[in-house]
Amino acid sequence: MIVEPNVPLQAHNSFGIVARAQHLLRVRSEADVRALLADARWRDVPKFVLGGGSNVVITGDIKPLVLKVEIMGRRLVEETPRAWIVEVGAGELWHDTVAWLMDQGWPGLENMALIPGTVGGAPVQNIGAYGVELQDRFESLDGIDLVTGQAFTLDAAQCAFGYRDSVFKHVGRGTNDFGLAGRALITRVRLRLPRPWKPVLGYLDLERKMEEAGVRDPSPRQIFDWVCAIRQAKLPDWRVLGNAGSFFKNPTVTPEQCADIIARDPKVVHYPLPDGSIKLAAGWLIDACGWKGKSMGNAGVYERQALVLVNRGGAAHPATGGEVMTLAKAIQTSVYERFGIRLEPEPVVV
Structure with missing residues (x-):
């Protein structure tokens, strides 16, 4: 475990805003978090969890200890007649994961192609696009409570997903008001990809692509390519225009x-x-x-x-x-x- 001082954050937020973390820890395993919480110097200091930096506006240097999540890995956990269950490290890029799943022949996330950010940030925001939200393809996640140090697993109901909302965006204020904002670090996410695959269509942009291609029964790869083309035409590449x-x-x-x-x-x-x-x-x-x-x-x-x-x-x-x-x-x-x-x-x- 190495806590780095005075770390530039311009490359770690998609707006490209200039700022620094007074201290930053690159979290590459659950052991890094456990070591941090066992260290009396860092256990009780305020912390800020940073994934891909694609959903953050930094208004100044960050004083809390920045936990930069870089836990990697993808694997098939289970395959049943009804679904593929795939586990992904929270530090993996979301779009790269969608493309990888397509290459493995496990479709279901094609409508959410080209969404920036990491897999660990996806449940926080309950990301979604073109008729599919993360909650529609979610199995469970693992995380660590940064206050108690306890590992936990949450299913979809416990994540309290809403429109661009989840339990990770709310602060708990009592025993009957459960919130994990500021105290949870997500380590791994498990996705449930339904079988048999069914396309999710109906959005005007996708209907137009179907008409242009003369295709009424598109494949997962066709929808993936269409969504990428639609997003590239409408939205700026954050690497070019923050x-x-x-x-x-x-x-x-x-x-x-x-x-x-x-x-x-x-x-x-x-x-x-x-x-x-x-x-x-x-x-x-x-x-x-x-x-x-x-x-x-x-x-x-x-x-x-x-x-x-x-x-x-x-x-x-x-x-x-x-x-x-x-x-x-x-x-x-x-x-x-x-x-x-x-x-x-x-x-x-x-």
Whole structure:
């Protein structure tokens, strides 16, 4: 176990924001965490878990001890007539894992191709795209409680998955309010890939790809390739133009609220949900307020997708976390003033 001092973090966050960790530990096994918690110098200090840095806005140097999760490995745990169960280390890149599973002939995650970040971050955010969320392909995960040092395993119900939400984003405030924000480090995730495989279609972009290709019964590989092409056309590569993907959650409203908005803005993009509520496209709301392509300092709104905030300063003059959050708050104000809706950011702000 080696705790490194004064570590630059620009390469460890997809926005490319310049900041430093006062101290950082590269966690490559569960033993590293156990050794840390057994060391009186580090056991009780505040800690911050960092995966791929694709869902974080860093607003200054990080004073808590940064635990950089780099636990690797992928293996088939079990194969049954109904599913493949695959275990993946939390430090593995998500998209690389999706591509690897495709190569093994174990489909089911193709709709979530090209999502940045690591496998360990996927349950925290309950990542999803094109009709599939992690909770739809989740078996269980292992982790370590950074307060007690105890190892634990959680199933889907215990993770309390919601829309871009989980138990890992909430702070426990009592015996009846269970939350793991700030105290859990995920080490391994097990995925359940259903058999027989069935395509998840229905999104307009995928329907267009099917029409263009003249294919009505696509294979997993075709859907994988289509999703990659769609995302590459709409979203910037964070290695070229720093960003954290979709910056705001799509808000949900009541049918009455939606009808009121439609009466004023008939073109608003909306989707009915099974519970009767209506999901609105946050990108459309932001675009309607005139933000697409606009900048504040070196932070800007991507010209192809208003839901994505970007670092326009590049590596030489990168946006600061303060600039990103100033822009985000200005967008929130505009959307609230026009539509009466409060947009909620997706990334963690530190």
